[in-house]
Amino acid sequence: MKKLLFAKPDLCSGCGRCTYACSAVKEGLFQPSKSRLRINNFSLRGYSVPSICFQCPGAACQKACPVEALSRDENDVVVVDAEKCNGCGLCVAACPYGMIEQGTTGLAYKCDNCGGDPACVKECQPGALVYQEQDKEIVKVKGLQMKQRSTSGIPEQKRHALGLAVLKVGREE
Amino acid sequence: MKTKMNLYAGKLLVVDLTTKKITTEPLRRDWLKEYRGSWGLALRYYWEAVSPQVDPLSPENQVVIMTGTFTGTLVPMTSRTCLVSKSPQTGTILESNIGGAFGPELKLAGYDGLILKGRAESPVYLQIIDDQVTLESAVALIGKGIFETEKLLEDAIGTPEAKCLAIGPAGENQLPYAIIGADAYRQFGRGGPGALFGSKNLKGIVCRGTGAVRVADMANFQQRVTRWKQENLLSEANAWVSTDGTPGTVDMTNELGLQPTRNFTKGVNEKAVGVNGDAVNRAKIGDRACNSCPMACGKFTRINGAEMEGPEYETLVVGGSNCDINELEPVIRFNRLCDDLGLDTISCGATISLAMEMNEAGRADHGLCFGDADEYLKIVSEIAHLSTPRGRELAQGSKRLAEKYSSTDMSMEIKGLDMAAYEPRGNYGMGLAYATSERGACHLRAFLPFHETPFDLDVMSREVAEGQNHNGIKWALGFCQFWGTLDFEIMADLLSAGLGESVTAAELATTGERIWNLSRLFNLRAGFSAKDDALPEKVMKRKLEKGPHAGRVFSQEDFETARQKYYAYRDWDENGVPSQQKLVELGLDSI
Numbered sequence: 001m002k003k004l005l006f007a008k009p010d011l012c013s014g015c016g017r018c019t020y021a022c023s024a025v026k027e028g029l030f031q032p033s034k035s036r037l038r039i040n041n042f043s044l045r046g047y048s049v050p051s052i053c054f055q056c057p058g059a060a061c062q063k064a065c066p067v068e069a070l071s072r073d074e075n076d077v078v079v080v081d082a083e084k085c086n087g088c089g090l091c092v093a094a095c096p097y098g099m100i101e102q103g104t105t106g107l108a109y110k111c112d113n114c115g116g117d118p119a120c121v122k123e124c125q126p127g128a129l130v131y132q133e134q135d136k137e138i139v140k141v142k143g144l145q146m147k148q149r150s151t152s153g154i155p156e157q158k159r160h161a162l163g164l165a166v167l168k169v170g171r172e173e
Numbered sequence: 174m175k176t177k178m179n180l181y182a183g184k185l186l187v188v189d190l191t192t193k194k195i196t197t198e199p200l201r202r203d204w205l206k207e208y209r210g211s212w213g214l215a216l217r218y219y220w221e222a223v224s225p226q227v228d229p230l231s232p233e234n235q236v237v238i239m240t241g242t243f244t245g246t247l248v249p250m251t252s253r254t255c256l257v258s259k260s261p262q263t264g265t266i267l268e269s270n271i272g273g274a275f276g277p278e279l280k281l282a283g284y285d286g287l288i289l290k291g292r293a294e295s296p297v298y299l300q301i302i303d304d305q306v307t308l309e310s311a312v313a314l315i316g317k318g319i320f321e322t323e324k325l326l327e328d329a330i331g332t333p334e335a336k337c338l339a340i341g342p343a344g345e346n347q348l349p350y351a352i353i354g355a356d357a358y359r360q361f362g363r364g365g366p367g368a369l370f371g372s373k374n375l376k377g378i379v380c381r382g383t384g385a386v387r388v389a390d391m392a393n394f395q396q397r398v399t400r401w402k403q404e405n406l407l408s409e410a411n412a413w414v415s416t417d418g419t420p421g422t423v424d425m426t427n428e429l430g431l432q433p434t435r436n437f438t439k440g441v442n443e444k445a446v447g448v449n450g451d452a453v454n455r456a457k458i459g460d461r462a463c464n465s466c467p468m469a470c471g472k473f474t475r476i477n478g479a480e481m482e483g484p485e486y487e488t489l490v491v492g493g494s495n496c497d498i499n500e501l502e503p504v505i506r507f508n509r510l511c512d513d514l515g516l517d518t519i520s521c522g523a524t525i526s527l528a529m530e531m532n533e534a535g536r537a538d539h540g541l542c543f544g545d546a547d548e549y550l551k552i553v554s555e556i557a558h559l560s561t562p563r564g565r566e567l568a569q570g571s572k573r574l575a576e577k578y579s580s581t582d583m584s585m586e587i588k589g590l591d592m593a594a595y596e597p598r599g600n601y602g603m604g605l606a607y608a609t610s611e612r613g614a615c616h617l618r619a620f621l622p623f624h625e626t627p628f629d630l631d632v633m634s635r636e637v638a639e640g641q642n643h644n645g646i647k648w649a650l651g652f653c654q655f656w657g658t659l660d661f662e663i664m665a666d667l668l669s670a671g672l673g674e675s676v677t678a679a680e681l682a683t684t685g686e687r688i689w690n691l692s693r694l695f696n697l698r699a700g701f702s703a704k705d706d707a708l709p710e711k712v713m714k715r716k717l718e719k720g721p722h723a724g725r726v727f728s729q730e731d732f733e734t735a736r737q738k739y740y741a742y743r744d745w746d747e748n749g750v751p752s753q754q755k756l757v758e759l760g761l762d763s764i
């Protein structure tokens with residue numbers, strides 16, 4: 001089985017160092033708004049939920065692309081071919097988790113697990129982000145996150161909806 | 174167009190609340206080398222703009238909020254952002270400092286800081302979405318607590334990723350110890366910053382920033398950051414930050430006999446087991462961090478449906494041991510109420526404990542008794558809302574309350590700021606640090622509770638001055654107090670890498686000293702002098718009870734010796750005025 005990036009919200013402290021590390025690697029800048037993963041912070045409830053790309057089997061983004069600019073690489077990761085992407089944005093609308101977005105030129109960008117060495121995981125001190133093969137525990141926490149699918153809204157709203165759904169379970173009375 | 178700056182956004186937002194005019198201005202690059210950021214830069218801007226004689230709550234006063242040089246980067250523990258103004262609680266210069274995520278968001282929106290002037294005609298909030306900045310009506314938010322205000326501001330701006338500053342009823346009522354809250358449980362806490370917003374009719378600020386912070390050479394910068402994080406920050410000496418956070422300190426100060434108990438009458442609380450680090454850890458359901466901090470000192474707790482991030486050490490002691498409240502649940506409820514209604518837990522706890530002692534001595538009865546948790550919880554809302562006669566009296570703070578009832582022998586404030594939770598009779602260094610702090614009895618300028626020779630006045634006077642200078646530049650760069658092993662060399666190395674120009678440890682040390690001396694000049698011109706660098710009567714005359722320092726005072730004579738040694742070390746004269754030579758050395762002679 002291939003290793004993938006997973007999130008364990010119960011361990012996330014909300015620091016967002018992953019988003020600084022990601023944007024540093026991908027953009028050469030500290031720009032969390034361009035990070036390929038995000039942290040939904042619920043400060044009042046003391047809880048945070050990472051939004052990550054699940055590299056979904058039968059990925060909605062890939063299916064929606066009219067020009068086959070999205071494909072699955074040898075690590076099971078969905079990657080964007082910048083040459084082929086026409087900037088139509090259908091992938092952005094299709095992703096139920098808000099995890100593919102467009103830059104100023106329209107080019108789609110998303111998490112590619114840094115080619116097998118994710119920068120975010122190395123910065124995650126509490127161990128809320130892991131890069132590993134799927135196991136029983138991961139199936140459970142990932143399942144809870146993937147259950148919250150949004151069919152409309154902008155990426156930020158979709159991420160927030162997932163965050164709220166996970167928060168509800170994570171901060172059960 | 175000017176080239177983009179490394180580490181800095183390069184401009185400030187200037188908001189005149191009277192005229193509703195919003196402008197931006199380029200950062201004064203000529204001040205950066207001397208003041209760097211945050212505390213230093215905010216102080217320099219404030220000094221330029223406002224007379225030291227200004228009434229803090231008048232429209233003529235200004236508020237400067239400034240991010241740290243490293244804020245908005247991967248340098249650990251650097252989200253911290255300063256507010257500089259004149260304090261409504263003390264009348265001194267005020268520097269108040271917040272963590273959380275507002276500072277980074279502001280810089281990512283394109284501003285190193287913002288300057289607030291004037292006074293709005295009716296309640297407003299400031300909305301910042303990158304370069305779209307507007308003032309909006311806050312009439313519908315008046316009377317609401319900080320938690321709800323933050324939620325409503327996020328809803329109004331239409332993005333849950335926004336970050337807020339907000340005041341509660343205490344700030345609206347301009348109480349001298351009102352806070353500005355952020356991320357629910359983070360505060361510009363001390364010296365009355367909430368009253369400053371209240372006086373300007375500013376209910377809050379909501380900010381969304383999607384921009385970037387750049388550095389000279391990202392690969393090199395990241396390598397340095399990782400190196401210092403791994404080799405220095407994540408070493409054993411700093412591990413307590415993650416494992417226990419500040420509540421672990423309760424047992425330590427108790428063992429050392431430094432724990433303020435029953436309004437600073439005893440140095441040990443035998444019942445502290447109910448409010449110590451273990452008690453907090455048992456109630457803990459998660460670890461919380463400020464933006465870009467890998468340590469996560471915040472302990473999120475829950476007992477019987479009451480949940481919050483905290484309480485921190487100061488609240489556990491000043492709001493716990495010092496009020497003889499020895500169970501965690503009421504302290505959690507007290508802390509949460511203060512955070513929501515907008516009160517500084519230290520000053521609020523200290524004012525309550527003073528009322529408790531006055532009551533016990535038969536001097537005044539506010540219905541508050543040591544150990545009575547019910548009344549202790551009731552009074553918080555009465556203070557914030559000014560809803561009862563006793564609430565209105567306590568809302569004035571401990572200094573005025575003690576004066577009213579001829580009980581200044583019981584109050585524990587300096588320059589009007591209530592003392593933090595370290596007993597100065599058991600540690601003369603802390604006494605001197607409180608007395609010489611520019612904003613009153615603050616523990617964060619020089620932190621010496623665990624020093625090995627706390628009664629050696631030569632060592633203590635030096636350590637206090639050095640600590641103040643060190644924290645001056647540490648704050649200016651945006652660092653948190655809790656990176657305890659951070660030194661000038663690491664700061665200089667990171668700054669050199671980020672800016673792409675050579676910065677020396679020595680010049681950073683001088684910047685820290687410059688910040689401290691400029692604060693001093695402000696206070697001197699505001700009318701403060703050596704006589705105000707004083708200790709409460711209780712510390713000098715009343716013997717401490719219980720523990721290793723039982724029977725001890727910090728006498729007037731010893732204190733005078735310590736203060737003169739401190740002035741001499743600083744090259745200040747016996748009246749606490751910096752020498753001309755010192756001012757020339759620091760470039761402050763013609764300022």
